[in-house]
Amino acid sequence: MKFYPTIGLETHAELMTESKLFCGCPNEFGGSENNHCCIGCSGFPGALPELNKKALELIIRAGFALDCEISRFTKWERKNYFYPDLPAAYQTSQMERPVCVGGGLEININGENKFKRLNRIHLEEDAGKLTHEGNKSYADYNRTGVPLIEIVTEPDFHSSEEVVAYVEKLRRILQFADICDGKMEQGSLRCDVNISLAPENSDKLGTRTEIKNLNSIKAIGRAVEAEITRQTEILESGGKIVQQTLKYNDLTGEITPMREKADAFDYRYMIDPDIKPVVLTEEELDEFRSRLPELPQARFERYKSYGISENDVKTLLSEKVISDFFDNAVKTYDSPKSIANFIVVELLGRVNRGEADMEKLPFSASDFAELQKYVDEGKVNRDIRKDILRDMLETGKTAVQICDEKNLWIKEDTGAVEAVIDKILAANPKAVEQYRNGEVKVFGFLMGQASKELKGSAAPATVKNILEGKLKNA
Amino acid sequence: MKKSLKQLRHLLDSKQVSAVELTQECLKRINDNPNSNAYITVTEDEALSNAKAAQEIIDSGEAKPLTGIPAAVKDNICTSGIKTTCGSKMLEEFTPFYDARVITQLKKQNYVLLGKTNMDEFAMGNSNRTSYFGSVPNPHDGERVAGGSSGGSASAVVSGACAYALGTDTRGSIRQPAAHCGITGLKPTYDLISRQGVAAFSGSLDTVGFLTNSAEDCAFLISALAYVCGTMWDALSDMKGIKIAVVKEFFPDDLDSSVKQAVMNTVTELEKAGAVVVETSVPTLEYAAAASFVISSAEGVTAMSRYDGVKYGLRGEGYTYDEQIRDSRTRGFGMEVKRRLMLGNYTLIGENYNEFFRKSLAIKQQLCREFDEVLDNADVIISPTTASTAFKTDEVINPAKLYSSAMYSVPANMTGLPCVSSPCNKAGMPVGVSVTGRKFDELRILQIADYIEKAVSV
Numbered sequence: 001m002k003f004y005p006t007i008g009l010e011t012h013a014e015l016m017t018e019s020k021l022f023c024g025c026p027n028e029f030g031g032s033e034n035n036h037c038c039i040g041c042s043g044f045p046g047a048l049p050e051l052n053k054k055a056l057e058l059i060i061r062a063g064f065a066l067d068c069e070i071s072r073f074t075k076w077e078r079k080n081y082f083y084p085d086l087p088a089a090y091q092t093s094q095m096e097r098p099v100c101v102g103g104g105l106e107i108n109i110n111g112e113n114k115f116k117r118l119n120r121i122h123l124e125e126d127a128g129k130l131t132h133e134g135n136k137s138y139a140d141y142n143r144t145g146v147p148l149i150e151i152v153t154e155p156d157f158h159s160s161e162e163v164v165a166y167v168e169k170l171r172r173i174l175q176f177a178d179i180c181d182g183k184m185e186q187g188s189l190r191c192d193v194n195i196s197l198a199p200e201n202s203d204k205l206g207t208r209t210e211i212k213n214l215n216s217i218k219a220i221g222r223a224v225e226a227e228i229t230r231q232t233e234i235l236e237s238g239g240k241i242v243q244q245t246l247k248y249n250d251l252t253g254e255i256t257p258m259r260e261k262a263d264a265f266d267y268r269y270m271i272d273p274d275i276k277p278v279v280l281t282e283e284e285l286d287e288f289r290s291r292l293p294e295l296p297q298a299r300f301e302r303y304k305s306y307g308i309s310e311n312d313v314k315t316l317l318s319e320k321v322i323s324d325f326f327d328n329a330v331k332t333y334d335s336p337k338s339i340a341n342f343i344v345v346e347l348l349g350r351v352n353r354g355e356a357d358m359e360k361l362p363f364s365a366s367d368f369a370e371l372q373k374y375v376d377e378g379k380v381n382r383d384i385r386k387d388i389l390r391d392m393l394e395t396g397k398t399a400v401q402i403c404d405e406k407n408l409w410i411k412e413d414t415g416a417v418e419a420v421i422d423k424i425l426a427a428n429p430k431a432v433e434q435y436r437n438g439e440v441k442v443f444g445f446l447m448g449q450a451s452k453e454l455k456g457s458a459a460p461a462t463v464k465n466i467l468e469g470k471l472k473n474a
Numbered sequence: 475m476k477k478s479l480k481q482l483r484h485l486l487d488s489k490q491v492s493a494v495e496l497t498q499e500c501l502k503r504i505n506d507n508p509n510s511n512a513y514i515t516v517t518e519d520e521a522l523s524n525a526k527a528a529q530e531i532i533d534s535g536e537a538k539p540l541t542g543i544p545a546a547v548k549d550n551i552c553t554s555g556i557k558t559t560c561g562s563k564m565l566e567e568f569t570p571f572y573d574a575r576v577i578t579q580l581k582k583q584n585y586v587l588l589g590k591t592n593m594d595e596f597a598m599g600n601s602n603r604t605s606y607f608g609s610v611p612n613p614h615d616g617e618r619v620a621g622g623s624s625g626g627s628a629s630a631v632v633s634g635a636c637a638y639a640l641g642t643d644t645r646g647s648i649r650q651p652a653a654h655c656g657i658t659g660l661k662p663t664y665d666l667i668s669r670q671g672v673a674a675f676s677g678s679l680d681t682v683g684f685l686t687n688s689a690e691d692c693a694f695l696i697s698a699l700a701y702v703c704g705t706m707w708d709a710l711s712d713m714k715g716i717k718i719a720v721v722k723e724f725f726p727d728d729l730d731s732s733v734k735q736a737v738m739n740t741v742t743e744l745e746k747a748g749a750v751v752v753e754t755s756v757p758t759l760e761y762a763a764a765a766s767f768v769i770s771s772a773e774g775v776t777a778m779s780r781y782d783g784v785k786y787g788l789r790g791e792g793y794t795y796d797e798q799i800r801d802s803r804t805r806g807f808g809m810e811v812k813r814r815l816m817l818g819n820y821t822l823i824g825e826n827y828n829e830f831f832r833k834s835l836a837i838k839q840q841l842c843r844e845f846d847e848v849l850d851n852a853d854v855i856i857s858p859t860t861a862s863t864a865f866k867t868d869e870v871i872n873p874a875k876l877y878s879s880a881m882y883s884v885p886a887n888m889t890g891l892p893c894v895s896s897p898c899n900k901a902g903m904p905v906g907v908s909v910t911g912r913k914f915d916e917l918r919i920l921q922i923a924d925y926i927e928k929a930v931s932v
Contacts, residue, residue, distance in 0.1 A: 039572055043780040045560070045673035046552045046574055078776045080822075084795050089779030137795070139784070268822035270831065273677030273773050 003197040005228050007157035013149050013180035014188040015058045021125045021147035022049030029186050033140040041145035043087030055147035058179050059099045059123045060288045065177045068103030075277035079267045084139050085128040095269045098122035107165040117154040160224040175320040176296050190215045197231045207241040211248050223248035306336035312344050321358045328365030333373040342372045362396035371399035381456040417458045424449045476687050479694040486542050493542030497525035497586050500544045503635045512629040514549050514607045515557050516589035528584040538583040539698035546636035548627050549590040550673040560673050561593040561605040564787045564806030574671025588636050592626030595808045597675045604810040618864040621651030627685045628655040639685040644676050646883025648683045649895035653859035653906020656897040660684050660692040663913045664890030666700050674777040676770035679887040689923035696916050710921045714748035719852035723759035730862035736905040737858045740898045740930050752852045756844045763881040765834035771818030772831050838888045845889045849912050858882050859895040859906030892916045896923040898930050
C-alpha cells in the first residue's frame with residue numbers, strides 16, 4: 001500500500017520592532033542575561049501591558065503581503081501554563097479573533113504553480129530562554145515578550161519540496177516587507193510541522209505528529225523526509241502512529257518524542273482583561289498599506305524590465321540586503337544592467353569567498369555605483385575594477401580616493417603616455433632592435449612594461465597605438 | 475479632632491501646623507493603638523523624612539493639594555523600597571523596586587506615606603480575615619470585622635491613624651469596609667486612577683480608590699489626582715433638580731432590616747430636599763454577584779500564576795521546577811486564595827468556559843446596558859452598600875453566602891461606574907448607603923454623598 005503525506009505548518013516569526021510587544025524593553029537578539037527586561041516582561045506584581053502599535057502594523061503588513069483578511073476587531077487571550085521560561089505563567093496570544101484570517105501564497109514546483117492556503121496569522125509574545133548546567137537551570141527573560149507572529153497554514157502540503165518552497169518564499173516575503181529578519185539560526189524564524197500519512201485515495205487523514213522548532217530550511221526539508229519515512233515504516237509493518245510532539249536532530253537525522261499529547265493540555269484560554277480589544281478603521285489600514293514595502297514578486301518584474309537576465313534577477317533577489325543594495329546603487333548611477341553585472345560577478349563573488357559580508361560592507365551602494373560609472377565612462381580601466389573593489393573592501397576608502405592615491409585615472413593626456421613609452425624604449429634598446437628585426441613578439445614585452453609603469457592609468461588601446469607608432473617610426 | 479483634607483491644607487499652608495507635627499500625630503495614634511492591626515508595615519522613618527521634605531516645599535510656597543498630608547496605602551499598591559505583601563505569606567518579604575503610578579503621582583505632590591495597610595490576602599475576601607497578618611477588628615466593635623479587603627485602610631481612617639487611605643475595589647473592597655466602619659469609600663470610574671503597579675486580582679474589575687472621613691475628602695483627592703470633569707467641588711444645599719433612581723432588586727427580602735430602614739430613610743431625606751425619586755428595575759442584578767465571582771476568580775487564576783517563588787516571593791523547596799513551585803504555592807497561599815484558584819480554574823476548563831466564564835461576561839455586558847438605561851433617566855442610583863452591618867469576627871459564614879453578599883457592591887465594578895458609600899445612620903453599627911453615577915461623574919455622586927453625610931448621618 002502506498003501512503004500519501006499531508007502536512008501543515010506553523011511558522012513563528014519574530015517581528016522587527018524596536019521594543020517588545022507589551023513593554024518598552026528593547027527587542028534585540030543577544031545581550032547579557034536578563035538585561036532587556038522590566039517588571040512587565042519579568043512578571044512582577046502590578047505590571048500592566050501596553051500594546052506595541054508597530055507590532056500591530058507589522059502583522060497587518062504580513063496580512064497584506066499574504067493576501068489575508070484583516071480582522072476589524074481583534075483581541076488577546078491569556079494562554080495559561082506553568083513553565084520556567086514564562087514569568088507570568090501565561091502567554092498573551094490570540095485565540096478567537098486573530099488579526100489575520102485566510103490568505104495564502106503560490107509556490108512553484110517543477111514549473112507548476114500551486115496555491116497554499118493559510119488558516120490565520122496571530123500576534124503573540126515569545127517566551128524566555130532556559131539553559132541547563134548540571135543540575136541547575138537558568139532562565140533568561142531577554143526574549144520574553146518579543147513580538148511574534150504565528151503563521152498557520154491549512155494542511156495543504158504533500159511533499160518536503162512543497163514545504164521547503166513555501167518556507168523559502170514565506171521567509172523572503174517577510175524579509176522584503178521588513179516584518180522579520182528571517183535569521184533562522186538566531187531563532188527569529190522557526191517552524192513546527194504537522195505530518196500525517198494516509199493510504200493513497202483515502203478521504204481520511206491519518207494520525208498526525210508534530211515536529212517542533214525547526215530552525216533551518218534544510219533541516220525542515222530533511223525532518224519532513226525523515227518523518228514521512230518513519231511513519232511509512234511503522235504503517236507498512238502494521239503499526240500505529242501515536243499522536244505526539246517530536247524533536248528532530250539535524251546532526252543525526254533522529255526523530256525523538258518530546259512529550260506525549262495523549263490527554264491534550266487545557267491552556268484555559270481567557271480574554272486578557274488588561275489589553276483592550278483593537279478596532280481597526282479603514283483609515284488606519286490604508287495608512288499601514290501605504291507603508292508596505294515593495295515585495296519580491298514586484299521587484300522581480302521590475303528588475304526584468306531593466307533587461308537583466310533572469311538568473312541575475314534571482315541572484316539579486318536571493319537576499320533583501322542584496323536587492324536593497326542594488327536599488328540604492330541604481331539610484332546613484334542609473335545603469336541597472338552594468339550595476340547588476342558588477343554585483344553578481346564581482347561583489348557576490350567576494351561575498352561567496354567570505355571576503356565580504358553584505359550586512360557589513362565598508363562602503364555605500366552609492367560609492368559602489370560610482371566606481372562602475374567611472375569604468376563605463378572610460379575614466380577607469382575595466383580590468384582594474386576588481387582591484388579597486390578589493391581595495392575599497394580592505395581599506396574602506398572610496399573609489400575616488402583610491403584612484404587619486406594610486407594614480408589610476410585613465411589619462412586623456414597622451415603626452416604623458418608618450419613620455420612613459422619613450423622612457424621604456426630608451427631603457428630597452430635591445431628589445432627595440434629585435435622588434436625592428438622582425439621579432440614582433442617582443443611587442444608584448446614592451447606593452448607589459450608600459451602597462452606596469454602606467455598602472456592602468458591609460459586605456460590599453462591608447463598605449464598600444466602609441467607604442468606601435470613609436471616603434472614603427474623610430 | 476478629625477479635620478477635612480481641605481482644613482489640613484489650610485492649616486499647613488498657614489503654618490498653624492507643620493507636616494512633621496501632623497505626621498507625628500498620626501504615628502502616635504498608630505502606636506497608641508497596636509491592637510488595631512490596621513498596618514502591616516509602618517514606615518515611621520520614611521514618614522518623618524517625607525514630612526520634613528514636604529515642609530520645605532510648603533515653606534517655599536510651592537505646596538500642592540496633598541503636600542505634607544499623611545496617607546495610608548493598601549498593601550497591594552507597590553511602593554519602591556517598602557515591603558508590599560498583598561497580605562500574603564507569598565510576598566511577606568517582597569520589596570518592590572518600583573512605585574505604582576498612583577504612588578508616583580502622590581510623590582510628585584510630596585505626600586507623606588505612613589505605612590502599608592492590612593488587607594485580605596491578594597484582596598480576596600470581604601472581612602480582612604484572610605490576611606496572613608491577621609484580621610482587623612472593627613473600630614466600633616472589636617468583636618466584629620472591619621470588612622475587607624481594604625479593612626486596614628478603613629480602620630486607619632476611623633482611628634485617625636492617617637488623614638486618608640488608598641484602597642482597591644474589585645467586588646466592593648473599598649465600599650464594604652467603609653460601610654462597616656462608618657466612613658466614606660469611593661470606587662471611581664474603572665481605570666480613572668491607574669492600576670499600573672497595583673498587584674492585580676481581577677484586571678477587568680480592579681479599581682483604585684479612596685477611604686476617607688467624608689465625601690468632600692474624596693472629592694479633594696479626586697481633584698488632586700485624577701482631573702475629572704472640570705467642575706470644582708461645590709457642596710449642594712438641597713437636592714432640587716436631582717433625579718435619584720431606586721432599583722427594586724437592591725431591596726430583596728433578605729436585606730437586613732436596619733440597613734433597609736437606614737437606606738430608605740436616606741431616600742426620604744433626599745426627596746424632602748427636592749430630589750425626584752424614580753423607581754426602576756435592573757432584572758439582571760440577581761446574577762451580578764455570581765457572574766462577578768466567576769470573572770474575578772478566573773482572572774485571579776492568571777493574576778496569581780506569576781507567584782511561583784522563582785523570581786521573587788516565597789521560595790519553595792524541591793528538586794524540579796514543578797516540585798519547587800508546588801511547595802512555594804502550597805505554603806505561600808492561604809485557604810481563601812486556594813479556594814478561588816480552584817474555582818477560577820474550574821470555570822475555565824473545557825466546556826465550563828462557555829458554561830460559566832463566557833456566560834458571566836455576557837451578564838456583565840447586560841448589566842452595563844441595564845445600568846446605562848437607568849442612568850439615562852436618573853442622575854444617580856441610591857442603594858445599600860452591604861446586606862447587613864459588620865458581622866462577628868468568629869462567625870462562621872458559608873463561603874457561598876459571603877460571595878453572594880457582594881450583590882450590592884459588585885454592579886459598580888461590573889459596569890465600571892463610579893460609586894461612593896457614605897454612612898447613613900446615627901446609632902448602632904454603621905450602615906452604608908451607595909450613590910452610583912454615570913462614568914466620570916465622580917463629583918456629582920460625591921455632592922450627593924456629601925449632602926447625605928451632612929443631613930442624615932450627623
